[in-house]
Amino acid sequence: xxxxxxxxxxxxxxxxxxxxxxxxxxxxxxxxxxxxxxxxxxxxxxxxxxxxxxxxxxxxxxxxxxxxxxxxxxxxxxxxxxxxxxxxxxxxxxxxxxxxxxxxxxxxxxxxxxxxxxxxxxxxxxxxxxxxxxxxxxxxxxxxxxxxxxxxxxxxxxxxxxxxxxxxxxxxxxxxxxxxxxxxxxxxxxxxxxxxxxxxxxxxxxxxxxx
Numbered sequence: 001x002x003x004x005x006x007x008x009x010x011x012x013x014x015x016x017x018x019x020x021x022x023x024x025x026x027x028x029x030x031x032x033x034x035x036x037x038x039x040x041x042x043x044x045x046x047x048x049x050x051x052x053x054x055x056x057x058x059x060x061x062x063x064x065x066x067x068x069x070x071x072x073x074x075x076x077x078x079x080x081x082x083x084x085x086x087x088x089x090x091x092x093x094x095x096x097x098x099x100x101x102x103x104x105x106x107x108x109x110x111x112x113x114x115x116x117x118x119x120x121x122x123x124x125x126x127x128x129x130x131x132x133x134x135x136x137x138x139x140x141x142x143x144x145x146x147x148x149x150x151x152x153x154x155x156x157x158x159x160x161x162x163x164x165x166x167x168x169x170x171x172x173x174x175x176x177x178x179x180x181x182x183x184x185x186x187x188x189x190x191x192x193x194x195x196x197x198x199x200x201x202x203x204x205x206x207x208x209x210x211x
Contacts, residue, residue: 033125033154045116059088070163071122074100089118
């Protein structure tokens with residue numbers, strides 16, 4: 001009778017410990033990449049439909065300090081369709097291998113008449129909930145994996161993704177294909193000589209030495 005009473009008493013603390021921390025009971029980890037977007041703005045003086053003298057140099061210095069790269073978007077907002085200074089901004093963006101976006105995002109504050117606002121949009125991906133060692137993995141009576149499950153995979157994904165925006169909307173891909181390029185690849189595969197067809201020496205080594 002002592003055994004029947006002691007066993008539940010021993011299991012209660014273990015069950016309480018197993019229920020603490022983050023529950024990660026699904027096949028897909030609850031730790032997923034979070035994409036954050038930040039808009040950086042620079043107001044430049046305009047002269048007619050172009051930038052004022054010296055503003056292109058100021059824009060170039062600002063872009064060098066921001067170090068734009070793949071995935072960043074650069075746009076122009078002049079409050080009237082984004083035409084003013086567009087050629088000069090596009091020329092500076094091309095220095096970093098970026099094309100000027102068609103539309104500018106909404107930013108805080110009004111654009112002063114006679115100025116042009118250049119906006120650089122940057123997205124970053126991270127998994128802020130990792131690492132997570134809040135749950136005791138053994139024993140666990142709620143069918144949960146370790147609370148840190150999925151952290152390594154998704155943190156690496158967030159670190160390696162070239163354009164974090166792809167984690168949100170993906171890339172549609174091209175709607176057309178080049179048949180010549182496809183046939184060229186298939187032809188190269190079919191005409192390739194089989195590996196091991198010659199010029200390969202195979203050595204077998206045993207207890208008595210090489211043969």
